Amino acid sequence: MGLFDRIRSSILHLIYPKRCAFCSAVVSPKESICPDCVKKLPWVEAPICKTCGRGLPYCRGHQRRFAFARCVAPFYYDGRAKSALLRLKFYGRNEAAVVLGAQMYDTVVREYGSNPADVVCCVPLSESSLLKRGYNQSQLLGEQVAGLLGKPLAANALTKAIDCPPQHSVGMRDRWSNVLGVFGVENREAVLGKTVLLVDDVMTTGATLNECARALKEAGAREVFCVVCTVTRPRTLVKAIKMSYNAKGSAGLVTKGICSSQMEPANAAGGKTIMEIGEGNSSEPLQ
Numbered sequence: 001m002g003l004f005d006r007i008r009s010s011i012l013h014l015i016y017p018k019r020c021a022f023c024s025a026v027v028s029p030k031e032s033i034c035p036d037c038v039k040k041l042p043w044v045e046a047p048i049c050k051t052c053g054r055g056l057p058y059c060r061g062h063q064r065r066f067a068f069a070r071c072v073a074p075f076y077y078d079g080r081a082k083s084a085l086l087r088l089k090f091y092g093r094n095e096a097a098v099v100l101g102a103q104m105y106d107t108v109v110r111e112y113g114s115n116p117a118d119v120v121c122c123v124p125l126s127e128s129s130l131l132k133r134g135y136n137q138s139q140l141l142g143e144q145v146a147g148l149l150g151k152p153l154a155a156n157a158l159t160k161a162i163d164c165p166p167q168h169s170v171g172m173r174d175r176w177s178n179v180l181g182v183f184g185v186e187n188r189e190a191v192l193g194k195t196v197l198l199v200d201d202v203m204t205t206g207a208t209l210n211e212c213a214r215a216l217k218e219a220g221a222r223e224v225f226c227v228v229c230t231v232t233r234p235r236t237l238v239k240a241i242k243m244s245y246n247a248k249g250s251a252g253l254v255t256k257g258i259c260s261s262q263m264e265p266a267n268a269a270g271g272k273t274i275m276e277i278g279e280g281n282s283s284e285p286l287q
């Protein structure tokens, strides 16, 4: 950068200071996240589950076999990451897409390597939702990830033919049947014989990603790897519950609002299943 460009950039920074995408604090031109947010963001920390991408203490294990190989995420669906994602989802804030997409890219490279797929796809909205909102937040994130990876984005490869109720509006148990058969592949050529990196904003049960991956594989995709911006987590560590459960035995355990009588007996014995708090009242494990 020449002297003139440096002066111009300093003046621009004084007039329009660069702001942290998570809290709007002024940051230096080289930063995109302020030091306070770096400290307080709900980062997913290693070691992670090689299926759902949650940190191991937050994974309850997987009874179902997903159609995708793995999912990874930079953040949990909490705090400042959740707020930034909601700003992107409901206000289309592109600066949020840039910062969140960059973190998703870093996670992809760390977990899958720098050449993880031939093509990037994103979870689609139905036509009516797209008309209402005007953009697809997963596509905004997909554009960032694909751009940084230098891979093509097949934005319209997947389609959502059936306008099912939003996943957050149905209970955990119904989420699998709610999305069953609603996705299709319009552009088979884009995915045939290819490894796909599938992008979405949030994973809760994994039902949506699973259904998209199933459609992609039926259309001839070789393998599907997923990356989401955020993954939900139980409020209480699965590991902590298990330890406490083992220490106290099987009868009448109450741990921080979670009662053993609410567990399925088979799962309670293994200490793997706990009630999900704040994700509806279903006791079905997140998957």
Ligand SMILES: [Zn+2]
Binding pocket: 020, 021, 022, 023, 024, 025, 033, 034, 035, 036, 037, 038
């Ligand atoms: Zn900040």
Ligand SMILES: [Zn+2]
Binding pocket: 049, 050, 051, 052, 053, 054, 059, 060, 061, 062
């Ligand atoms: Zn897992």
